[in-house]
Amino acid sequence: MTVAEALARTLRRQQVQLVTAVPGHGATQAFGAWQTQRQQRHGQAPPFSFHEEVAAGMAHGAALRGRRAAVLLKAHGFLKAANAVADQLAAGTTAGLVYVVFDDPTGAHSDSVLDVEGPARRLGLHVTRPDPEAALSALVEALAHSEAQQLPRLVILPAGLVDDPAPPVPERSLNAPPAYQRDVARHVCCPLFADYQHAVFRARNEGRAPDAVERPALPRVPDDLPDDHRPMAERYVPLFDAFSGVDRAVTAGDTTVGTLFALPPYEAVDVCTYMGGSLPMALGALAAGVAPAWAVTGDFGFVAAGHLALLEAQQRALPLKVVLLHNGQAAATGGQPVPLPAVETVLAGHEDAVIPLRDPSDASACRAALRETAARKGPAIVHADYPDG
Numbered sequence: 001m002t003v004a005e006a007l008a009r010t011l012r013r014q015q016v017q018l019v020t021a022v023p024g025h026g027a028t029q030a031f032g033a034w035q036t037q038r039q040q041r042h043g044q045a046p047p048f049s050f051h052e053e054v055a056a057g058m059a060h061g062a063a064l065r066g067r068r069a070a071v072l073l074k075a076h077g078f079l080k081a082a083n084a085v086a087d088q089l090a091a092g093t094t095a096g097l098v099y100v101v102f103d104d105p106t107g108a109h110s111d112s113v114l115d116v117e118g119p120a121r122r123l124g125l126h127v128t129r130p131d132p133e134a135a136l137s138a139l140v141e142a143l144a145h146s147e148a149q150q151l152p153r154l155v156i157l158p159a160g161l162v163d164d165p166a167p168p169v170p171e172r173s174l175n176a177p178p179a180y181q182r183d184v185a186r187h188v189c190c191p192l193f194a195d196y197q198h199a200v201f202r203a204r205n206e207g208r209a210p211d212a213v214e215r216p217a218l219p220r221v222p223d224d225l226p227d228d229h230r231p232m233a234e235r236y237v238p239l240f241d242a243f244s245g246v247d248r249a250v251t252a253g254d255t256t257v258g259t260l261f262a263l264p265p266y267e268a269v270d271v272c273t274y275m276g277g278s279l280p281m282a283l284g285a286l287a288a289g290v291a292p293a294w295a296v297t298g299d300f301g302f303v304a305a306g307h308l309a310l311l312e313a314q315q316r317a318l319p320l321k322v323v324l325l326h327n328g329q330a331a332a333t334g335g336q337p338v339p340l341p342a343v344e345t346v347l348a349g350h351e352d353a354v355i356p357l358r359d360p361s362d363a364s365a366c367r368a369a370l371r372e373t374a375a376r377k378g379p380a381i382v383h384a385d386y387p388d389g
């Protein structure tokens, strides 16, 4: 057995349910072995991802929701994912989440020589660089520690190792991961909770009890929101009134005012990390068996990055559900315009999935659009049109 095959086998033995990867020497072989294994056991092989930020967001969506996950990357790809990783350190994880970066120290298979250990440590991530014979046990250890500490971890392996004969796959099997518990103050990254989440991160990182960190009060939406967000949130009330009644195993929010409907009395969003992360997170949960999974995104976040996960949903034939709050602007950062053609161009690639909601102030229209979205067998996007912002 090669190290690549043994890595895949080790992940399976530790009940890792979602592995994502972008091709690159080392990651290609290890994920290839994972694909072969899944094909043999489940009759279908998961595809490679196109973008590391999406691969990272998907893995975290699964892990935060209680399913073990791993991401296989090259060093350059880890840097692309770093935006997502930063917020994962803030939000933490429930089940183990491990990044495996395959290092190419001479650049023989890379655009350039890049050692990612320094940047990853500066980000706050725990990094191990095991000796080759300890690679498999280091992966198990990283999963165990990730779960105990509720933080993702990084294991750096030499890419050239993957074709070598493997040491025995570790016998040890980790216990089932802890159960997911909804916790808005910890899992919804936004300015309201950034300070608290950073204090929780530091406690976890330094081995102190995160529960000792004083919790912030949860404001009520929309009444307690600051003046710059309340008017926009008030416009979303009919839609979120309807959304509260929809069957959802998880809802991932984005960097949008709509995510504040995570707060009471709505409690309609569960988790949120980076800009464009809602679709990958929901999709990752779905790929790990958590259904139905919904994403709530603003139009800027969707065009910026979120739509990349639609390609992944299509590749995996998974019924990702999306609420697109199309207000024509980036309200959170001062109202920079999001031109209609930009949204339409992106949606054009997924037009069969789009369910228009032309008047989201009409409660019964909202209910009908959400019902139709929920009923679709494939990916579906409620396109809620708020024409004048």
Ligand SMILES: Cc1ncc(C[n+]2csc(CCOP(=O)(O)OP(=O)(O)O)c2C)c(N)n1
Residues within 6 Å of the ligand: 083, 254, 255, 256, 257, 258, 274, 275, 297, 298, 299, 300, 301, 302, 327, 329, 330, 331, 332, 333, 338
């Ligand atoms: C990588 C990254 N770039 C920029 C930002 C700053 N940012 C936060 S929210 C936002 C715009 C979100 O707009 P939209 O998705 O339309 O939601 P809205 O604010 O209109 O509710 C931007 C640019 C960010 N959080 N992350």
